[in-house]
Amino acid sequence: MLTREHPIDLFFGGMEKLGPGSDIDTLNVLDLLPRRSRRLIVDAGCGWGRQTLALAGRLQVRVHGIDSYAPFLATLAQRAKERGIGHLVRVHCMDMGDIPMVFRGIDLLWSEGAAWHIGFSHALQTWHAALARHGFAVVSERSWLGGDIPAVVRRYFGRTYPEMQTVGDNRSAARDAGYSVLATYTLPAVAWMEGYYDVLEPRARELLGHPDRTVREYAAAMLEKIQIFGSSGGCWGYVFYVLRRE
Ligand SMILES: C[S@@+](CC[C@H](N)C(=O)[O-])C[C@H]1O[C@@H](n2cnc3c(N)ncnc32)[C@H](O)[C@@H]1O
Known part of the structure; x- marks a missing residue:
């Protein structure tokens, strides 16, 4: 029987994370x-829950991991078990927009590199109802950081993520959604490279010659993304917004 490896496994197989980040940064923000x-x-x-495991391990409190893609959750549950903290992680295959229908009185809602899927402002507005009074939300979002924006970088995001806002705009959006902003934290460049782009770049180069056109296109898009990151000179990045529900 002919079996085809899923494109996600071709690119991300064996990696700890599906987005930039590190346990050090997660715990610094915590x-x-x-x-x-x-x-x-x-x-x-x-996703695979790098940060879920870091939070559960540090806090020794059960963390509910939510994702709409069941295979990611199966991997997370397995990894939690292997680390001896299976009892501290519970997975839910569901849409993050439905959180208020399933959870009430959340003390801490964490989201790394994922809120953009439903829109940063929309996510904050939606999750507000699910948080306990004075509960906390920690949400990371790609944000313009100031300084010159090279033309190639501006064009790239105009095409791929026109919704990206400045840190000031995102702080205002959080306040408008009913939060106070306690702090922000910008992910350092090393968290994009180590265990992420430094693994993905050689894989993507190799996959440019893959027989499946979708894989070739994804590989080309990945290499473009990595090149843009290198030419950005720090004018944008992932910013964690540390918020308290008011
Ligand atoms: C870039 S990954 C980040 C994963 C993880 N937080 C990390 O940093 O490694 C984004 C994740 O959001 C999930 N996702 C996308 N849209 C979603 C939705 N509407 N509801 C729940 N999960 C969603 C994807 O399946 C994916 O696992």
């Missing part, structure tokens, strides 16, 4: 929050 007991923690768009 440390920006006031220490208090948290009973209900949700990770929206958890």
Whole structure:
């Protein structure tokens, strides 16, 4: 029988994460929050759950990982078990836009590199109802950081992510959605390279010659993304918005 490897496995197979980030940064951001007991923690768009595992391991409280793609959740559950923290991770295959229909009184809602799928402002507005009063939301979002934007970078995002806003605009959006902004934290360049682009770049180069056109196109798009990152000079990045529901 002919079996074809899924494109996600071709590119991301064996990796810890599906987006830029690191446990050090996740825990640095966690440390920006006031220490208090948290009973209900949700990770929206958890994917393979690098950050889910980091949060559960540090807090020793169950984290509910939410994703709309079941195979990611199966991998997360397996990884949690292998680390001996299977009891601290519960997975839910569902749309992150439906969180308020399933969860109420969330003490901490985390989302790394995923809220953009339903729109940053929309995600904040939607999740507000699910948070406990004075509960926290930590949501990362690609944001313009200031400084000159090279023309090639502006054109690229005009085509691929025209919704990207400045940090100031995102702070205002968070306030308009009913949060106070406690802090922001910008993911350092190393978190994009280590275990992410430095793995994906050689894979993508090799996959440019793949027989499946979709895979070839994805490989080309990945290489363009990596090249744009290299030419951006830090004018944009992933920013964590550390928010408290008011
Ligand atoms: C770029 S990945 C980030 C994954 C993980 N947070 C990380 O940083 O490694 C985005 C994730 O969001 C999930 N996703 C996209 N749209 C979603 C939706 N509407 N509801 C739930 N999950 C969604 C994808 O399946 C994917 O796992």
